[in-house]
Amino acid sequence: MTDTWIILGASSTIAKAFTRSVAQQGAAVILAGRRMDDLEANAADATARGAAQATPVAFDARRPETFDGVLHAALASGGRLNCAVFVGSMPPQAAIDADPALIDGTIADSFTGPARLLQMLAPHLAEQGSGAVVGVGSVAGDRGRLGNYVYGAAKAGFATYLSGLRNQLGRSGVHVLTVKPGPVDTAMIQGLGKQPFMTTAEAVVADIHTALRKKRNTLYTKRIWWPVMTVIKLIPEPIFKKMSI
Amino acid sequence: MSDDLITYAGWGRALRATGELRRAHDPASLKAHAPAIGNRRSYGDAALNSGGAAVEMTALDRVLAFDRDAGLLTVEAGLSLGEIIEITAPHGWLPAVVPGTGFATVGGAIAMDVHGKNHHHAGSFCQHVTALTLMQGAGPRRLTPADGALWRTTCGGLGQTGIITQATLSLMPVRGAMMLVTEQRARDWDEHIALLDGSDASFTVGWIDATATGATLGRGIVEEGEICRGIAPRLKAAKTVPFDAPHWALGKHVVKAFNAAYYHRVPKGGRSQVRALQDFFFPLDRVLAWNRLYGKRGFHQFQCVVPLGARDALRDMLGTITASGLASPLAVLKRMGPGRAGCLSFPMEGYTLAVDFPNRAAARSLIARLEAATTAAGGRIYLAKDALSSGAAIKSMYPEFPDWAKAARAADPEGALQTDLVRRLELRT
Structure with missing residues (x-):
């Protein structure tokens, strides 16, 4: 049976490489x-x-009425279902400070939109008893940082959601992989200047496939972000609140 | 927009630029405010813009349409020719022309109107482009060969008429994805020329031992290729050169010894072997960053073409090169056909010689002498390789330059697309 991959946010640079x-x-x-x-x-x-079939479908994480169309297209393909989530948006924190209403869209793009679609997909995945979900979060979700904490909060919510989904679907043989990339050389971070431990979309995708093969639960990519974020998570809040990292 | 300035170089690493590199991610938001660059496989400064910005096109690399019956492929301009081969070869099609590196992008191949080892039959790259899309100041514009002056200014036109965003290539049907390669020794110049002249193979190229002097001047290996069927061995992973080599790594005695071994590797009576297409088309691509072998000062490649009747002048130029003791192992001799598509396209019917030199003062003055000899022989030098020439010399070698300059001015009146090469050679002033 061929695999069908639902790719949410298929215009993003990492999604393109994954596709x-x-x-x-x-x-x-x-x-x-x-x-x-x-x-x-x-x-x-x-x-x-080489794709057996490629179907573009209108999908907007902020418009749940578009979700059924995605699901129908995937079921119509007849393949074994898998889903990879690359949606997310990162408005500058200053823009959010100026217009707090931007929070709703940021949360919908990175968390509630894809979560709702995955929830609709979950029974189908459970029924087929195999397949994979790849959810792309961010190292920014590991701690609320000065520069992008609304984005970070959305990604943190999504990571916790994926952890629960893994718990549920794992029982039926479906693997859920949480991916936490650091900065990737994509359109999203253009204009932000030089970033630490930057990687490329192709490298992230290679890491995702290795992690899927090894059935890893959480993938930091580059791998250096695992020790880095472990240390950052350990900084006591009284100290962290005075830092701007 | 990023305000980070970075320093980047052409493939020869002798010329560098410091400026802003903006990677294009979305063709819809592309603006022709700055010159476009691809994988920077031009040796000199054709893909550099000092003090300004350049649009890095390699993320625009999608196949937009592949008609497997008609052999028509429409791609975004940042896709590399090596990747195209991987996509089309399994379906029995190949790009009709590929240069010596698979890392060249389609946009770069058009802007340089590149040629390959089959130039004597197939002509130049742009002769197989049936349409392209240019992003100009006023917006996108689709061009075909019927567009006359603008087409001939865009093909081989150094990216000066707009940013090339898409192109449709007319592919070549092939009955396999392997190459039957026949190698023969050429003992001297006359034999080398005779083998090239006499070859009726689809692909022909001569490697020349640019350290051989006297009676063996011009000796080398003539390689002929025919596409065939076969089972491709797995390509070994490419290796990389992790650091700048010291300057003596390609010193005179090392090169001489290497070349002698390379020459004698082919048996006296010649041999035939089946190789992967990529190994034949892009032998050096297996070593990533091989340009670092020349050390941090970089290197220059001199490439000229002279008319058929000027072969003796070319032999004398080779004599000057061998006498200098400056040549590297990379030296190529090839017979070209007349095919070319643009006003500034390099090819002309005749013989082309390409030789690499480490970037030193003696090599730079040698290249100046070779360039003068090229002009005297009625030939021209290749802008994709040039780093040292002058505007007056180039304009005398390319008689259609005035037509090109006029159409380029009309297409980009603000001069926003100028590169370091265009300024150095005063092509837009």
Whole structure:
């Protein structure tokens, strides 16, 4: 049976690299996102690179009425279902300070939108008794930092959600992988200056496939972020609140 | 927009630029405010913009359409030719022209109108481009060969008419994805030229031992290739050069010994072998960052083409090179056909010679002499390789330069797309 990968946020740089990697293995891909022209180009690319089928579908994490369409397209493909979540948005903290209403969209993009879709998908995954969910969070979700704590809070919520989903679906043989990338050379961080321990989308995707093969639960990529975040998590709050890292 | 300044170099690493590199992630938001660059496989300063910005195109690398019946492939300009081979070869198609590195992007291949080992049959890269999209100041514009002057200014046009965002390539049908390679020794210049002239193979190229002097001047190996069917061995992972080599790594005696061994590796009577396509097309791509072998000062490649009748002048140039003792193992001789698509396209019917030199004062003055000899022979030098020439020399070698300059001015009146090469050679002034 061929695999079907639902790819949420399929226009993102990491999603594009992930789509190619599963296309080369002959999977069917459901490319879900907001920009149909871009998704159609990604679908053509996936087909040329070996995807059994590539279907662009309109999906907006902030509009739950779009979720059914994604699910239908995936079920119609007839393959074994898998889902990879690459949605998320990171408005500058200063913009959120100026307009607190931006919080709703940030939380919907990174947490509640994909969580609701995964919840709709969960019974189907449980029924097939196999398959995988890849949820991309961020090292920013490990601690509330001065520069991006709303984004971090959304990613933290999503990580906790994935941990629960793993607990549930793991019992039926479905693997849930939480990915926590540090800065990746993508459009999202363009303009933020030089970032520590930067990696590339291709390297993140290679790490994701290794982690899936080894059935890892949580993946830090680059791996250096695991010790770094472990230390950061250990800093006592009275000290951390005075730091700006 | 990022305000980080970074220092980057052409492939030869002798010329560098400090400026802003903006990676394009979304073709819809692309603006023709700065020149586009790809994988920076031009040797000199063609992909550099000192003090300004450059748009890095390699993230725009999607296949937009692949018609497996007609052999038409539409891609974004940041896709590399090596990747295209991997995508199309399993379906019986190949790019009709590939240069010596698979890392070259489609945008770069068009802007340099590159040629390959089959130039004598297939012509240049842009002769197989059926359409392209340019992002100009006023917005995107689709071009085809029917566009006349703008097409001929864009093909081989150094990216001066707009940012090339997409192109449609007419692919070549192939009956396999392997190469049957026949190698023969050429004992001297005359034999080398005779083997190149006499070759009726689809792909032909000569490696020249640029350290051989006297009676053995011009000796080398002539490689002929025919695409065939076979089972491809797994390509070994590419290796990399992790640091800048010391300057003596490619010193005179090392090169001489290497070249002698390389020459004698092929038996006297020649041999035929089946190789992977990539090994034949892109032998040096198996060693990533091989340009670091030349040390931190970098190197120059001199590449010229002279008309068929000027072969003796080319032999004399080779004599000058061997007498200097400065050459590296990388030296190539090839017969070219007349095919070219643009006003500034390099090819002309004749013989092309390419030789690498470490970047030293003696090599730079040698290259100046070789360039003068090229002009005297009615030939020209290749802008994808050049780092040292002058505007006056280049303009005399490219008779269609005035047409190019006029159309480039019309296409980019603000001069926003100028590069270090364009300024050095005063092509837009």
